[in-house]
Amino acid sequence: MDSLPVVVVGAGPVGLAAAAHLHERGLAFTVLEAGADAGAAVRQWGHVRVFSPWRYNLDSAARALLDRAGWVAPDPDALPTGAELVADYLQPLAESPQLKPHVRYGARVVAISRLGLDRLRTAGRDRAPFLLRLADGEELLARAVIDASGTWGTPNVLGASGLPARGEAEAAAHLEHALPDVLGADRERFAGRHTLVVGAGHSAANTLLSLAELAAEAPGTAVTWAIRSTSPARTYGGGDADALPARGALGSRLRAHVDAGRIRLLTGFNVHALSPVDGRVAVVVRAAGGVEDSVVVDRIVAATGFRPDHSIAAELRLDLDPVLGATRALAPLIDPNEHSCGTVPPHGVDQLAHPETGYYAVGMKSYGRAPTFLMATGYEQVRSVVAALAGDWDAARDVRLELPETGVCNSNPADSASGDDCCGTAPAPRSAGRGLATGVAGGLLAAPVELLPLGGAAGGGQTGGCCAG
Template sequence: MSEQKLPVVVVGAGPVGLAAAAHLVQRGIEPLVLEAGADAGSAVREWSHVRLFSTWSEVVDPAAEKLLAPTGWTAPDGATYPSGGDWAANYLQPLADVLGDKVRFGARVTGVSRLGRDRVVDADREQQPFTIHVLNADGSEERITARAVIDASGTWSTPSPIGGDGLPALGERSASDHISYRVPDLKDPAVRARYAGKRTAVIGSGASAFTALAYLADLAKDAPGTHAVWVLRRGIGGSTFGGGEADQLPARGALGLAAKAAVEDGYASAATGFRTSVVEKAGDQLVLVAEGGHRLDPVDEVIVLTGFRPDLSFVSELRLGLDERLQAPTELAPLIDPNQHSCGTVYPHGVKELSHPEQGVYLVGMKSYGRAPTFLAMTGYEQVRSIAAALAGDQEAAERVELTLPETGVCGGAGLFDEPDAAESEGGGGCCAAPTTVQIGVGAPAPSGGC
């Protein structure tokens, strides 16, 4: 079989992976989507209780909508906000159904390489197709050859740990029964009981942390004794709670304001400039200890929302060009670097910024952002539109920009989060302050710290 007749393998049947397949079909290129889970959007389904801050009109890919239209699919009201469950059930699964046998579930990619060439070998490298090793749900293994690989596997499976140095804090693993790395679904009676009337540390400064704080504040109104301790690695400043009313995505701005209200109304206290080094057990409770030895009062539970990072293990035999800090493609990294980037200046980008020394392989979606916290679904749709055009030989379309992104309304700190699998690291314009715990009363100004 000639290389042009081989499929383009897409890893992951999430929003961006399925959009990639739709754009490839539109270009007359055969895709094969390999999804480890049992359903479309398996990662999205794990946060089905969380509402997106982008409207339906912003999370449906144009090429996907064209595939769905002839089936009688009715687009949801574009002005409303879907939950993760809505997104998966009313868009992602119907799209996978339309794609049919172009999507395989229960197919976990365990390795990608050039056929007969490890990453060291130069000879005839670019003439060899890609080989993809797959572990199927029934335990069988197989190899698939492809002309190109689009890795849209996301970062959901690899949350960042508690430790301020990027490594698990001492004692973090042994205390895992009281630690969660996800926004809790407080509509679930068992989950609600876990946090009701308890002191919970929420570690993180992004959209997921805002959501958790707001959820716990609502719980506190019905369950006395419920209190959140918001642990930040930096101080509280003007950008801490996002863009507020200046945000061009209103629901995103409202999310930060809800977190601010949780603190101001006394349902949460903030421990700022606190980089956790040790998690100690104190009976049935946990004590967080900072790098300098500062200790917080005991808590019953810990919710860690410090971001996600890409799993690069199965692409280790490919020659990827990744930024040494963000683990994002080298040309993309300066556009999304949270140490420099602010105020909605993430520019639309495509095949040029996503290319690697290994031609024909692309990391897209959240995975392309590495550890950066500024991703929107519409950004991923633009990425795969450009890549599909390039694979079809339409360089003009590949280089054309067909997207305008909304601004955050805030400089530094907050990013363009669209969903909980967006990284929420605490870099990005953040400054460090001496560890301190503050209780912000109703109507009191937020203390300036660090930023």
């Protein structure tokens, strides 16, 4: 076992941070990335500008590795686009001499088990290597697995009950998932058409702002926004009280468009069915008591968040919370009915551990369906997990974090049913335990992409903000 590498699944921000920490600890590792390049998922929303400045987007071990190579760090106060995050950070990190020989692309993991043991077998289990099978049939052995594959490939359905809406599959030609490039590559699909955006998170907000900008340029472009709750206060956020000014401005701009009538807002909107109507699609809404109504549109953007896919680990012994799909120990700490992004307590290896010794899901995947994930949290997760794998349990259990708390709202719609501001006044930035030695906290992440974007000229859309859904 000691001669085998730790296998990291995914070469996004958290996966590459894990690799940097493994290198720092002198542990052998291999990174398996399904895409063709580092940050493959981030590249898909490269047009989006985030609203967390660079100082929040860098992992400490990754930063130290790059600094030793003479890397010129970006302006810590600048707001990068997804493309800049890849070009100026993830790609140089993946290409560094310390990591490059250990990163494999086009390597999609389809199953993880124990060598010679299915889930039923107990004897000798902890001494058996992990077996990872790739899509091309190749198999690799590992002493431990850090699964940072995220949730980008498994968006939530449009139906309000957690099931696909009736006719959702048949209406696929009219559907868009998170982060369409409304003002760029995807412009022709939206210009001069009526688009319905469903969702109350930051991804919905960014897409709505881009659509409003497009409507000012392209005659006939109409924008409707639908949310399940009775108030948009949670999406509007903290305004001037937000610790991240760009995030506060996002909600303020959206509110101005709604108040001016440039974006039509529909509340209490629970999607029940989709049906074709003369080349368009009718979205049927079912209210309490079975009352139905509908709106006919050309395009639908389903900014409804993401969910984890644990099927690749079906032969492992996982202890998952039945509600969130996170570990049972982590679930109460991240429950969006109780916590916002800024109030999730620091957590590490103990909260991420499964009965399957040596397997850890980290990053956005670790949060299951909870939309309150922050990249800073993911960086601290992998620091703790790698310290444990190195046998340094004191460091592994010294989990601490510094997060900007203000402007991040609770995800419970009941909290925003009344009043204009669900975030309250601005407390000082929250500090919980061990600060990062470089002063660099992890960047803010939302549903599986790991950053909170800023709407505007760079285009709209995102993965659903840290309180998305």
